[in-house]
Amino acid sequence: MRRTLGELDRILRGRATTADAMRGGTIRIPTVRLGVLLIVLGMTYGVSMGTFAVTNRADAAPMQLLSSMLKVPLLFALTLVVTFPSLYVFNALVGSRLGLPSVWRLIIAALAVMLALLASFGPIAAFFSFTTENYAFMLLLHVVVFTVSGVIGLRVLLRTLERLATTADADEDDDADEDGAATVGIGAPVRGVFLIWIIVFGLVGAQMAWVLRPFVGNPDAPFAWLRERDSNFFESVWTMLTRLLLSSGVG
Structure with a gap:
């Protein structure tokens, strides 16, 4: 676990995504060990979400705590399952040299930043859970926390792509000299594909959260693992x- 935390620290400090660390056009991180850590980080924030039900004596509060703890990592896993195939196919269609392992490592690195930030906000979310009874406020607070963590994590993804582009330039020049034609590396088309995917990931993640609700636990409603699939995430946030x-x- 200590080694895995060290790898997470390298990613957060940007050491795993420096030009020197990505020689060869890929990011080198232990995806399996990091994946386990990401589950733990997601569960950590899930506990902070479930504390609102406990402190406000909601129906079956311990079950809501367990439900929230399990659902946060499930939310990210299901969103990735839904969106990753399209990312890889579009990435291949634009002729990118990033293979499946490289694309997967990029996404894991971005999720590592995202979930580390999310877990770091956990004590703040728990504090407000203990000090307020306003259910609407808590829902919006969690939306803000997820949004901030997601934006920063996905910005790291784009920044890493920029660094990969610079490390790939020399290889592309060598390929052009040897083959007589340049291969497509990690240029504007690839970054455009990732930018589109980021938007898709955010939209799918938001609606996936709506499908998996409740995360916080309404003190005025009975406990349920899942609610009926009426309305949508964005309409609910506005309400x-x-x-x-x-x-x-x-007003």
Whole structure:
């Protein structure tokens, strides 16, 4: 575990994604060990989400705590299962030299940043769970935390692609000299594909969270592992924001 935490620290500090560390056009990280750590980090934030049900004496609060703990890593896993195939196919269609292992390592590195940030926000989320009874506020707080963590994690993905592009330039020049034609490396088309995928990942992740709800646990509703699939994530956020503003006397 100590070695895995060391690898996570390398990613967070940017040492795993420096130009020197990515010689050969790939990022070198232990994906299996990091994957296990990512599950633990997701479960850590899930516990902080479930504490609202415990502190507000919601129905079956321990079950809500367990449910939230399991659902956060499941949310990221299912979102990745849904979106990763399209990323790899589009990446191949634009002629990228990034193979399946390289693309997978890039995504794991981005998720490592995302979930490390998410877990670091856990004590803050738990603090508000202990100090407020406003369900709408807690929902919106978690939306903000997920959004901030996601944006930063996916920015790391794009920044790593930029660094990979510089390390691949020399190899592309060598290929052009040997073969008489340059191969497509990690240029603008590939970055464009990843940018589109980031948007898709965010949209799918948001709706996946809606499908897997509840994460927080409404103190006025009975416990359920899953709610009925009515409405959608974005409509729900707007409803909660309106409710929060009305309860605070704004508008």
